[in-house]
Amino acid sequence: MSKDYKDNLPITPRAFMEEFMRLKRGSVTRRHFLGVTGLGVATGVMSGFPGTFSKSAYAADLGTRMSIATWPNYHDPATFENFTAATGVAVDVNVFGSNEEMLAKLQAGASGWSLFVPTNYTISTYHKLDLIEELDLSKLPNFSSATENPRFTKEGQIGGKTYAVPKNWGTTGFSVNTSKIKTKLTSWKDFFEIIQTEADGRGMVHDYQLTTIGSALVSLGLDFNSIKPEDLAKAEELLIKVKPHLFAINSDYQPSMRSTDAWITMCWTNDGDQMNRDMPEIAYVLGKDGGEIWTDYYAIPKDAPNKAAGYALLNFLMDPKVAVKEHIANGAPTTDSRVMSLLPPEVTADKIVYPDEAALTPLEFGAAVTLTDPGRAELMARFKSA
């Protein structure tokens, strides 16, 4: 028996040409053509598509690459590796420092992202600028609105349409070193008072107008989201009075709290929990007079170059078995009761991450206008340069 190279080919040259002509005439589908000629396998192998034979659930048109924009230390790196193994789509992760930078990049066009992680108060702006599209929930069978807490899904909906689905939520409270500050603190009013007295020179506020001005407003009994000039004038008076007593205006407060240079700081959930885990004397307090509650979402840009892969990754991330690992990695609380039931009890019993419902009642979501209001931006500049 002769050994010809043609014997090892999946198809003879003549048959290949016949199939090719049939494809051109439109009498067979592209998938049939790729199947019978073996080209599908070849492309799969060349693009590092390990799931070619096993994962028929993913159609062949996901491409080989996609890119996501998100926050630092916000994912379990294994999540993206597992997604690539299952679909053959490699994920580029772009890390951002602020919502404003994300917005600027997306507004400039050609961001290249097929999925990104905006915070609640930016979603209506993205919608207004026509930068995000309504999510096709039929492509997200793993998303279950029935098990989501409606408080968090609501912020992703505009006019009854879903533009974003929640990733996780959190709060903005303050962390206090209880071995240095003996007074028991329960409110933002206490926070700004103690900074001028017992904790003189030891307090920190965020270098972020939304939370710094918002919390100052709350301490005066005003609305976290107020943009009324008379309210802002009162907040400005307080902040400028407090400034000489501050240790720093900086959103990177963990190093100073850990070295005990600072004793009290405005603080986000994840940071509060991380510091408390290593130094139990650093307590995390939610203002009983109010403060911020926030949610980060997943959304798909209108100009996403690989929408199919964007949906596939989002659906993958909504799988409770995947999501639970994400939450264990980044420490922020989940919005989905299916994920909650999979989390280890020591995580769900953590009162910093999962406070009692009563503690959350006074908290407010930041509003879109709060973020973009020029009056607040100028106030912050005057506070910082005072």
Next chain:
Amino acid sequence: MPLKPQTRHKLVTALLLGPAGLWLFFFLVLPFIAILVFSVGKRGPVGGYAPAFTFEQFANLGTRAAAFVNTLELAPVGAFSCLLVAYPVAYYLAVKVNPQRRLLLLSLVVAPFWTSLLMRTYAWMYLLGGRGIPHLLELVGIENVRLINTPGAVLLGIVYGYLPLMIMPIYVSLEKLDRKLLEASYDLGAKPIGTFFRVTLPLSLPGVMTGFALVTILLLGEYLIPQLLGGGKVFFIGNALVDLFLQSRNWPFGSAIAVTLVAVVVVILTIAMRLTWRIAGTRKVDLV
């Protein structure tokens, strides 16, 4: 057809200057034109830029007056402190040191540049923080010393960060100083101190001015060191720009401040050049 020598000469010059010219055009001139255009525009309803032709951004500069004042104080004070530390080092390296060890010492001056300034400034945060030097002072009985987030910490960070940029130009101008001039000065009866102030220092002034201008200009845009070692409580133009572009997204106002800053730098640079030329001109000494 062979080219005429002059034509060929011009062609070679154009080819050699071409890459730098294109680079400057695309990455300096074009972006600067964009900033100029932005600076006469308006802020869009949710931030960013909206086309317009108005000078209202420039009329608003007063709201960042504090940032300009702080920066115009910090830059010369920082550069002068740098100079005070750098000059003796440069003098030692150029005049006093054993030539065999000179190369090693010069590389040590440059060595910090092998690590990013951000990392080195973070290191200072820990050194000056409560568990660093103040903790050591507590052990010997000196308590309650606050170093981090003070103006002194910012100045220290600046002198540390910019020292090599000051040492190098001064070193270069001192190194080519003709020893015979110093001998002549001694022969004519000058004491060492007189020689230093009347011969060495004037001859090194071009290097001093270059270093001073270099450090001053870089300090006008400094953002990181005041933020990390000053606790963000002192507001410089760099901080104002970061906030306007990345937080409140008021690009036109940020652009107007950037344009003004460039104008200030050009004025300072011109004055520095004039001074250097005048000094070099009135004391015309052949250095070769």
